[in-house]
Amino acid sequence: MDENKIEGVAEDVVGKLQDGMGGALGDSAMQAKGKARQFAGQAQSAYGDALDTVRDLTADQPLIAIGAALGLGFLVGALVARR
Numbered sequence: 001m002d003e004n005k006i007e008g009v010a011e012d013v014v015g016k017l018q019d020g021m022g023g024a025l026g027d028s029a030m031q032a033k034g035k036a037r038q039f040a041g042q043a044q045s046a047y048g049d050a051l052d053t054v055r056d057l058t059a060d061q062p063l064i065a066i067g068a069a070l071g072l073g074f075l076v077g078a079l080v081a082r083r
Contacts, residue, residue: 006048
């Protein structure tokens with residue numbers, strides 16, 4: 001499991017707690033910070049999931065991964081060359 005996934009889940013939990021405390025105390029600023037922290041945690045967790053998927057793919061299908069990297073490199077090179 002990627003450390004981004006673990007940190008993201010922890011950040012999401014802390015954000016939920018902060019959002020709940022803000023709601024209980026009537027502090028809308030704390031609630032907003034909690035929601036922002038939740039969103040950031042969920043994004044970081046999704047990034048960790050994506051990294052895990054890429055690692056699994058490259059371990060299981062190295063030739064496909066090399067082909068995808070070459071294709072992506074060609075596409076990026078073509079886009080940069082157009083400028």
